Amino acid sequence: MSVLAWTYLLVGASFALYIGIAIWSRAAHTRDFYVAGGGVSPVANGMATAADWMSAASFISMAGLISFMGYDGAVYLMGWTGGYVLLALLLAPYLRKFGKFTIPDFIGDRYYSNTARLVAIVCAIFVSFTYVAGQMRGVGIVFSRFLEVDINLGVVIGMAIVFFYAVLGGMKGITYTQVAQYCVLIFAYLVPAVFIAILLTGHVIPQFGFGGSLEGGGYLLDKLDGLNTELGFAPYTDGTKSMIDVFCITAALMVGTAGLPHVIVRFFTVPKVRDARKSAGWALLFIALLYTTAPAVAAFARFNMINTINGADGAGALYSEAPSWIKNWEKTGLIKWEDKNGDGRMFYAKGDANEMTIDRDIMVLANPEIAKLPAWVIALVAAGGLAAALSTAAGLLLVISSSIAHDLLKKMMMPNITEKQELLYARLAAGVAVVIAGLLGIYPPAFVAQVVAFAFGLAAASFFPAILLGIFDKRANMQGAISGMVVGITFTAAYIIYFKFVNKTAGADEWFLGISPEGIGFIGMLLNFAVTYAVSHLTAPPPEHIQHLVEEIRVPRGAGAASQH
């Protein structure tokens, strides 16, 4: 069977599975719709959280990024996993005990203020839309390359699928489809990685092959360091970012992860506080499976790529004899060759001698072809990429829908609507959000890549301190939380806007302490903490019943199902 036939078969089968699950797990109540009825087992919730969290960026782009960044890629690896430790130890159990549906619920109730609630709603919606646009784009790219359909048609098909199970099933439908999507995506990620590890290093486990030696002798990483240096790049295991920047980006990503609304809300879906803790552990275990494989894939892919393009002798391979994947991917524009010296040979290096333009996304998508793996493995990567993008998109759409129907309409604008009406509004909001997300995927605003820093920076600088102090400092009050969030968001947003849109050419010399816009959320978070703490202690303490609420969420016993009352 051809690659295309395999791809249609595997993608079709996985879509049929998701739709089947959606019909089986249809939501009947708002509780089902927002938190899956609060009855999901910790292992299933862990898998769903992992699929929810691992987006098109994790699946398609991350290994490629690391491949080009070397050591510096650690900011993503540690940043996007370490946040789960913060979640498990500092937030998840207490938010579960609190027992409402959303982050704005917690912020609004804990700080007894609808202003605080509104700030949280705006942040949640902004963060989610930023994120979801990228997912839809990822869906489009996979469709266009692997199924040879138009990118826009690909986005529309993706929208239709997500619309179907998010609007129909709500959190319940999403949770169980995400479990299936996790299985598809992890299998799709590991199979090519294992194949390539065996081919290159003889190890079955990619994590061992990463530190293993090559067939001709010598460790893979030493060889890569050598190749990189020879071609004018920094050694693979060294990187080029300053230490303070690596520190701040890692911290901003960790704290941002712990503050992302679509991740936090997953811990409302388990029955008990104990389960919330355990489920964070399972989630990280399932995520770690991909995240410890990714750097191995990155190293393998870089080695294979340099060898294919520059040839085993390092003099450049003849373009006329180039393998088919180079020509396949040239059509999509993700790889380009410009024969500068007219010798008919390709050459990849840093500086003037370089003749190749290589998009980093290619490292995962073309990896099976580069390693000459069978057709079904290539098709599997397509199904996996779609699973990663769709599961994350669905989780985000649910946050948008619950923010609008529950937090904005029910809690602030029309408190008298019935549960049935609220459910209808939630479905409507999810539907509208899917359409907007699709439009963002079809007409991607030029700044999608730039605003990803926003999503994490804002989550880090707004939610995290407000939630953390809400639990750990009884004295934290409305005035403190609102001023802290406003200062944190304003500072972070201003810094990112200035360096990403106004003064785009500014380099590390002009950055504050050498911290890039990607890492500034960490400083925004510190500011938020300082302001919230100072203002809270200078103004009147929160009312008696709020202090009582805080004491109550600190002990596990008595956690009922997540509810509205």
Place this chain on the structure above:
Amino acid sequence: MTRERRQAYWKRNLGIVLKLLLIWFVVSYGFGILMVDWLNNFKFFGFKLGFWFAQQGSIYVFVILIFAYVGIMNKLDREHDVHED
């Protein structure tokens, strides 16, 4: 449940969380970032040690930390009689 017992439980909880977060900080920010150059002088299989912590080791420790926390807290909840059901 009395105020003192609540506070005793909360104090123990904070101590556990702080200790685990210290390990969290040391393996990632310590070994993976601040001390990476020094640790890179040592070899761990085919890896430089600092590089291994930054791209592999810290993640393994994160997973272990959460499960350790789950175990310790389940025990603590029972000791202080605040466990569920």
